[in-house]
Amino acid sequence: DTEVTQTPKHLVMGMTNKKSLKCEQHMGHRAMYWYKQKAKKPPELMFVYSYEKLSINESVPSRFSPECPNSSLLNLHLHALQPEDSALYLCASSQVGLEEKLFFGSGTQLSVL
Amino acid sequence: SQQGEEDPQALSIQEGENATMNCSYKTSINNLQWYRQNSGRGLVHLILIRSNEREKHSGRLRVTLDTSKKSSSLLITASRAADTASYFCATGFSGGGADGLTFGKGTHLIIQP
Numbered sequence: 001d002t003e004v005t006q007t008p009k010h011l012v013m014g015m016t017n018k019k020s021l022k023c024e025q026h027m028g029h030r031a032m033y034w035y036k037q038k039a040k041k042p043p044e045l046m047f048v049y050s051y052e053k054l055s056i057n058e059s060v061p062s063r064f065s066p067e068c069p070n071s072s073l074l075n076l077h078l079h080a081l082q083p084e085d086s087a088l089y090l091c092a093s094s095q096v097g098l099e100e101k102l103f104f105g106s107g108t109q110l111s112v113l
Numbered sequence: 114s115q116q117g118e119e120d121p122q123a124l125s126i127q128e129g130e131n132a133t134m135n136c137s138y139k140t141s142i143n144n145l146q147w148y149r150q151n152s153g154r155g156l157v158h159l160i161l162i163r164s165n166e167r168e169k170h171s172g173r174l175r176v177t178l179d180t181s182k183k184s185s186s187l188l189i190t191a192s193r194a195a196d197t198a199s200y201f202c203a204t205g206f207s208g209g210g211a212d213g214l215t216f217g218k219g220t221h222l223i224i225q226p
Contacts (some may be wrong), residue, residue: 004155031211042201042216043156050211090155096211098143099163102203104155 006091006105014113015081021108023074023091031100032074034066035090037107043090049074050096081112118217119202125223132189134220136202137182143205145178145185146214150199159187159200192224 004025013019023032031050035043048056049068057066063085065077074091088109092102120135138145144163148156162169162178162185169176175188189196199221203214 006155033211033213040221042219045213045215048211048213055211056213088153092156094211099161100205100211100214101146101158101161102148102156102214103158104148106155107153109153 004091004093004103004105006089006108008108009106010109010111012111012113013078013081015083017081018077018079020078021076021089021091021110023076023093023105024072025093025103026072027093027103028071029093029095029103030071031094031096032068033092033094033102034074034076035092037088037090039087047076078110081110083112086110086112119200119220121220122218123221123223125225126192127225128192128194130192132192132196132222132224134187134200134222136185136187136217138185138202138204138217139183140204142180145176146203146205147174147176147185147187148201148203148216150201150219152198156201189222192222194224194226196222197224198222 007022034046037043046060047066052068063080067075088107090107091105094100094102118137146161147159150156160171162176173190178185199219201219202217
């Protein structure tokens with residue numbers, strides 16, 4: 001199984017809502033990532049988990065809260081988002097090592113109204 | 114911060130022609146990778162070249178790396194309509210952990226049938 005599965009594929013939420021994005025992989029990868037991508041822009045790194053511990057937080061606002069319950073799952077909890085947070089949110093996983101070849105999910109297209 | 118800068122930002126060619134995309138980066142790297150993204154989808158890893166390698170081939174793909182100029186190129190030979198996508202270079206400087214990749218701005222490639 002070489003897939004990274006993200007749910008939901010699309011999400012529309014209001015600025016007062018709380019929602020969660022989910023990501024799952026069964027490749028035995030011990031590194032998992034959240035990236036944010038605006039239209040016609042490159043992906044921007046948000047968070048990195050290594051061995052289920054948060055190792056990198058790229059100064060992401062606290063309205064985004066990541067969680068790694070186990071080595072196969074990664075969540076991104078959303079609360080009080082702003083319209084400018086509308087984007088494609090991509091999850092990825094990789095082996096931990098010198099060559100991080102990332103496997104990406106198809107993403108969650110998020111619209112904040 | 115974005116390290117890679119792709120050139121050109123957009124490229125339109127006829128099916129069967131070769132497509133060349135360039136990438137420049139700023140800091141030391143362990144490796145440089147190229148990814149493809151179809152519209153609104155996740156990224157797919159294409160090829161990785163290590164910092165001590167100068168050229169690498171994979172099917173119709175040829176990647177070169179010049180660490181003295183901090184640049185790389187991706188050549189797609191005998192292009193097909195299915196090659197229409199955005200192509201991103203990504204640089205990694207992991208010290209053995211999971212540090213994430215930094216993506217360049219990307220080249221949007223259109224193959225005209």
